[in-house]
Amino acid sequence: MKENPIRSLPGIPALLALLAAALAAGWVLVDSGGSPLQAVLAGLAGLLALFCLLGLYMVEPNQAAVLSLFGKYVGTVKENGLRWNNPFYSKKKVSLRVRNFESGKLKVNELDGSPIEIASVIVWRVVDSAEAVFNVDDYESFVHIQSEAALRAMATSYPYDQHEDGQISLRSHPVEISDRLKEQLDERLTAAGVDVLEARISHLAYAPEIAQAMLQRQQANAVIAARTRIVAGAVGMVEMALAELEKSGTVKLDEERRAAMVSNLLVVLCGDRSTQPIVNTGSLY
Numbered sequence: 001m002k003e004n005p006i007r008s009l010p011g012i013p014a015l016l017a018l019l020a021a022a023l024a025a026g027w028v029l030v031d032s033g034g035s036p037l038q039a040v041l042a043g044l045a046g047l048l049a050l051f052c053l054l055g056l057y058m059v060e061p062n063q064a065a066v067l068s069l070f071g072k073y074v075g076t077v078k079e080n081g082l083r084w085n086n087p088f089y090s091k092k093k094v095s096l097r098v099r100n101f102e103s104g105k106l107k108v109n110e111l112d113g114s115p116i117e118i119a120s121v122i123v124w125r126v127v128d129s130a131e132a133v134f135n136v137d138d139y140e141s142f143v144h145i146q147s148e149a150a151l152r153a154m155a156t157s158y159p160y161d162q163h164e165d166g167q168i169s170l171r172s173h174p175v176e177i178s179d180r181l182k183e184q185l186d187e188r189l190t191a192a193g194v195d196v197l198e199a200r201i202s203h204l205a206y207a208p209e210i211a212q213a214m215l216q217r218q219q220a221n222a223v224i225a226a227r228t229r230i231v232a233g234a235v236g237m238v239e240m241a242l243a244e245l246e247k248s249g250t251v252k253l254d255e256e257r258r259a260a261m262v263s264n265l266l267v268v269l270c271g272d273r274s275t276q277p278i279v280n281t282g283s284l285y
Contacts, residue, residue: 003130003193006067006075011056011082022049055087064129066092076129094129101144102202108152110170111159115207118155118170120181122147123198124189131193139192147199150184160206170204177201230270238265 025046029039059065059080067074067089077083078096085091100123110116124143126132132139155170158177162169168176182199189196206215242258 001073001130001134003128004073004075006077006085008077008079008083008085011058011084014084015053015056015082018049018052022046025049052087055084055089057083057085057091059083059093062095062097064094064096064126066094066129066133068092073130073134092133094126094132096126096129098123098125098197100124101147103144103148103151105203106148106152106155107207108155110155111157114160115209116155116160116170117203117205117207118151118201119203120147120151121198121200121202122185122196124185124194124196126193127195128193131191136192139194142192143189143194146188147185150181150188154181154184160204170201174201227270234266234270238262241265 025042028042029046057065059077061080063078063080065077065083067077067085069086069089074089077085100121102121103119105117105119107115107117122143126139136142154177157180159167159169160171162172170177178198178200181201182196185196185199238261242261
């Protein structure tokens with residue numbers, strides 16, 4: 001079922017013409033001069049003109065009227081204003097405006113099996129009124145249900161946090177996740193004549209029962225990463241200091257003194273608290 005544009009007559013001229021025909025028929029009926037045939041014909045013409053008024057309908061901006069005749073799809077009218085078509089046509093109005101909604105917070109298990117809470121904001125509009133009316137029972141309900149289903153499927157395909165370099169996760173790659181969610185929505189909602197303009201995550205968090213444990217895990221990972229960087233920097237600084245001392249020839253260090261200097265420098269550079277210097281006025285031996 002695809003949308004088929006159909007022409008319609010301007011409503012105001014049609015209204016004026018039908019009113020004029022009804023008034024003319026009434027005047028003829030009153031002025032029939034006792035002729036039964038003339039009176040009958042005038043009455044039928046007046047009733048026909050009044051019946052044709054049922055063919056008038058209003059189409060607002062960014063709205064479409066889907067016309068059908070005894071259950072058969074005839075076409076879609078998108079011209080704005082008062083329009084007129086066959087009075088036997090049934091008209092169903094479909095909004096073409098951009099709409100959005102926020103899904104409820106869904107509790108799902110991410111790729112690693114941890115329960116999380118996730119919600120999304122979906123921006124959409126109808127692009128094919130015939131498919132929206134005839135392909136699904138209620139296209140608005142269809143959009144809401146399929147959006148939640150797509151969000152669940154997407155959330156179970158990615159981990160919450162990035163554990164490896166280059167891995168896409170829900171928290172660290174919002175743009176890629178939004179694109180993936182939009183792709184899944186487009187696949188599910190195309191049959192309903194709906195185009196998804198934007199889809200993005202509006203809420204993402206661990207489930208309350210594991211939130212504290214996961215927070216401690218994140219803090220531990222942050223501490224390990226910071227310590228690793230500090231140690232790497234400290235080793236580089238110690239190597240540079242020893243190389244500069246040997247290059248300038250300021251002091252000659254044997255293996256024991258070299259080991260002592262490395263130990264002292266690492267303590268100073270890697271310690272959490274400021275160190276207290278000890279001045280040695282005698283020999284190291």
